[in-house]
Amino acid sequence: MNWHDWILAQEVSIRLGFFFGIFAVVALWEVLAPRRLLMLSRGVRWTSNLGLVVLNSVVLRLLFPAAAVGVAALAEQRGWGLLNLYRLPDLLTVVIAVVALDFVIWLQHVMVHAIPLFWRLHRVHHADLDYDLTTGARFHPLEIILSMLIKFAAILVLGPPVLAVVIFEVLLNATSMFNHGNIRIPERIDRVLRLFVVTPDMHRVHHSVHAPLTNSNFGFNLPWWDRLFGTYVAQPPEGHVAMEIGLADLRDPKQVDRLPGMLMLPFVRQLGEYTINRRW
Numbered sequence: 001m002n003w004h005d006w007i008l009a010q011e012v013s014i015r016l017g018f019f020f021g022i023f024a025v026v027a028l029w030e031v032l033a034p035r036r037l038l039m040l041s042r043g044v045r046w047t048s049n050l051g052l053v054v055l056n057s058v059v060l061r062l063l064f065p066a067a068a069v070g071v072a073a074l075a076e077q078r079g080w081g082l083l084n085l086y087r088l089p090d091l092l093t094v095v096i097a098v099v100a101l102d103f104v105i106w107l108q109h110v111m112v113h114a115i116p117l118f119w120r121l122h123r124v125h126h127a128d129l130d131y132d133l134t135t136g137a138r139f140h141p142l143e144i145i146l147s148m149l150i151k152f153a154a155i156l157v158l159g160p161p162v163l164a165v166v167i168f169e170v171l172l173n174a175t176s177m178f179n180h181g182n183i184r185i186p187e188r189i190d191r192v193l194r195l196f197v198v199t200p201d202m203h204r205v206h207h208s209v210h211a212p213l214t215n216s217n218f219g220f221n222l223p224w225w226d227r228l229f230g231t232y233v234a235q236p237p238e239g240h241v242a243m244e245i246g247l248a249d250l251r252d253p254k255q256v257d258r259l260p261g262m263l264m265l266p267f268v269r270q271l272g273e274y275t276i277n278r279r280w
Contacts, residue, residue: 007162011069015169022174026133026181033184035200036241038130040253048259049134055259056144064148071155072165081159094167097160099222101168104154106225108147109218114276120266121146123274126214127256127265129246131207136180137173140266175221179203198223201240205233209244211273247272 007014038045060067066074075081083093112122121143128135139147155165179198194202198219206217216233219226226232236243246256249272255261 007069007166011067011166014166015173018170019173019177022177023133026177026183029183030132030181035182035184035204036131038132038182040130040257042132044253045128045130045132045257046134048257048262049128049138051259052139052141052262053134053137056139056141059141060144060148063145064152068148068151068155068169069162069165071152072160072162075156075159076162079159080156082157083161084159090161093161094164097158097164098168098171100158101151101154101160101164102172102220102222103225104150105147105172105220106218106222108150109220110231110276112143112146113215113218113274116275118143118146119275123247123250124262124265126207126274127247127250127262128207129251129253129257130182131180131204131245132182133177133180135207136176136178138262140263142266171221179220194223196223197221201235204240204243204245205236207245208236209246209248211248214274215276247274 064070076084079085083097088096112118121140124140124143125135125138128138160168175197179200180203181200183200185193185199185201190199190201193199198217198221202217202223203219205213208214213233213236216231217226218231223232249270250256250265250268252261255268256265
């Protein structure tokens with residue numbers, strides 16, 4: 001078995017290994033050096049947020065057994081996509097693919113803030129009244145399906161190598177847990193880190209209850225797109241400890257931090273002033 005076939009065969013194990021490993025590291029970091037005091041019981045929130053993760057995993061496995069790696073393997077086999085049309089050094093191809101896929105996810109994130117129908121789905125992520133590593137995996141199943149379809153389309157157009165897709169998926173999951181972590185990083189270190197990766201202090205601004213800040217710092221992995229397109233905000237005006245997390249019109253813990261309420265949030269009438277095109 002060559003490395004290509006090995007990656008295809010072990011893709012799920014690789015992703016789960018990194019998921020549980022990074023989860024354990026960030027969870028321990030949150031205990032040893034928390035950035036903020038949490039408002040709600042970790043047990044209740046984690047049960048709901050991680051319950052949503054399990055539900056999403058089952059839904060994706062049932063609907064898309066091959067997942068993104070399978071689509072990449074198909075595109076590679078059929079010669080579909082830009083990177084399969086032009087021969088480049090393997091390392092350069094992987095780097096280009098990972099960066100391009102990250103940009104697609106950034107654009108998707110902007111889109112779900114700009115289109116009211118998609119914001120209905122995405123606000124499940126923003127309605128969390130606290131901010132910790134489980135927030136990074138808290139997405140409605142319908143948004144997860146939408147995200148997977150967008151990812152499939154990007155892979156078919158781009159034609160990334162299977163290795164690049166695996167690296168991207170691992171990075172996306174790892175950085176999402178890291179930058180949603182309730183962890184304290186010294187400011188001088190944070191200033192350097194955020195030149196290369198989205199840090200918790202950088203992304204936490206995006207979860208402010210104030211609408212203008214919610215529509216900033218869209219990046220999950222690479223921090224460059226927000227700086228390039230003018231959506232970067234360095235710090236919240238009130239500071240990270242005092243800033244209020246969540247959505248102004250959704251403050252009932254029974255509605256936003258219990259699994260049944262989270263699943264029903266897209267069908268709740270109020271949208272607030274958070275969608276981009278309601279403000280501009």
